[in-house]
Amino acid sequence: MTNLLTFDLAKIRLGEIKDLQGVNLNGCNLSGGNLARVNFSSSSLMGVNLTGANLQGAILRCNLRGADLTGADLRGADLRGADLRGAILLSAQVQDISLAGAFLGGAILTNLDLSNADLRGTDLRGTNLVGACLQNTDLSNTNLSGADLSGADMEEANLMGAVLHGTNLSGANLLCASIEPNALDYCLKEGICFEGIY
Incomplete structure (x- = not known):
């Protein structure tokens, strides 16, 4: 698993990067990031700050324990089998979520x-x-x-x-x-x- 633990990724725009499978982003700040349609399968995003992030259509079949998804746009996201124990999803947009x-x-x-x-x-x-x-x-x-x-x-x-x-x-x-x-x-x-x- 690739470890990006020390990076502050707040408000980044990943652009063409759509495959972040098996990445360790534990504790990172991804608030406001444009993460639409990114594949996070088998990644670890424990305690990640995803407030206000654009995660439309993202594949989030991963570890999101304790993640803050307040105000995140999760429309059409795939969270089948995801670990969201203790996560915060206040005011998140979750239409067509799986x-x-x-x-x-x-x-x-x-x-x-x-x-x-x-x-x-x-x-x-x-x-x-x-x-x-x-x-x-x-x-x-x-x-x-x-x-x-x-x-x-x-x-x-x-x-x-x-x-x-x-x-x-x-x-x-x-x-x-x-x-x-x-x-x-x-x-x-x-x-x-x-x-x-x-």
């Missing part, structure tokens, strides 16, 4: 618009999704244990096979959402908060 099989435990996704997103098989344990828009989102076989979905809009979301142990759903909109009867029964028995659900 997160299937990603690890998002402990990530901050407050008020994020993930409508129509593919989150199948994603690990969302302990994730903050307060007020998130998850309309028509595929959350099948997703682990939502201990996640905070209070006030989330999950209208028509697919929750089939989702793990809901200790999930906070107070004030969430589950109108026309698909959920297994056994999961719903478990939630009620465990006292998972459904206050104000409509």
